[in-house]
Amino acid sequence: MSPGCWRSLTPPKSGSDRAEILQCGFQPVYQEKQAECVTSEIGALVASSRGDPALQNMLRTWVFDRDRKGSDERQSPWPFLTLHVCEAICGAWEHAVPAATAIELFVAAADLLDDIEDGDYEFLVEHGYSIAQAINAVAALLMLGQEAVTHLLDKKVRPRTVISVTQVLVSSGVVACSGQHAEFECKAGDISEEEYVRLVEMKSGALTECACRVGALLATDDKRIISSYALFGKKLGVAGQLANDARSSISSRPGQSDIARKKMTLPIIYGLKQADGPEATFLRSIFTGPGDVTPEMESEARRILVALGAVHYTLVLAQMERQEALDVLESSGISIEANARLLSSVGLDKGHTGLG
């Protein structure tokens, strides 16, 4: 694969390495083929657009490199979700590549917006882009995503289905924007757990639901099956976001954590609710008071949250969502065997067991 390719998993060097990667839920060889299809589709879309080469270069850099920000080798999971769902239902995925490409571009646009909204300018600084250029790139990514959907017609997908895919992308995008908007309006320290979970469903849940619904739409006309996979995706997205909240509450870089940013997430909402006495006063002073959070305050807040079980509480709720996702899939009428690749790719296969 070419340098800068979006799919950057290094082929394992030994059998044990491969086993380890498979145990982690990745399927390098199989997904590499799918990844190459999507990468090729994105490259062709960008190249054939009438955009300025500088913009094209920025789009390629962002879409292909953004998953390496954390220095690990993880990849964007989004296109695979669409392709695996499609394949699980109808046994084929190649015709869904344009839709998977649209999902990837759609999420790439959302990721860039997230960075701007969070004040995370690492990518922009590294590559010398301005915020205005980033906003402009978001618009271009969304439009290329729309164009990608039209390529479904080249795959002999029925026009009616292409329209349905477009509608799902648009409506999911609006739901995600609504969730983001509502989050901006929330005052720090003044959001209930129920409200927070609803926001997660609208933001993270809407994107994973969209990816799965689109994959199902391209595989069947059975509304019950399509709804099942959409709900599976929603549950998966909520579980993923809650797990991310838990991880962020214990392991983010100092100054970059949700605590430092006074960002309300489930562990923090739980901590504010469950803490008593001086610890409650301290947490409230951080999340509802003025001023920056010092590293010492961040460390103490983290200690309190861990001691109250905030991380574990959040993980139990995430696990409940994962179980519900599995239940939904089992009731879809599609066999677990057919869903094996999908389940493995998202870590819901039998290889992942508890700690006893």
Place this chain on the structure above:
Amino acid sequence: MSSERLGEFIKKVFTDGDFKQAFLSDPNNVMDKFGLGKQAKTAILSIGVVAIAGATDVTRVLAVVDPTQIWFG
């Protein structure tokens, strides 16, 4: 997602030593008496009682609940 009772339960496990020991000794009985729902009980048991009692490195618990770590963040 009904979580009020679950929140109280987790807090008690983490802040009440006797309760934690009882949970480790007889998890099903303790969860039943506390009134946890079936979903919460299944989730706790699937992650692992010892892990939920905070006696396991939390990063290992994360690896169970989010093995791929691929979605957000």
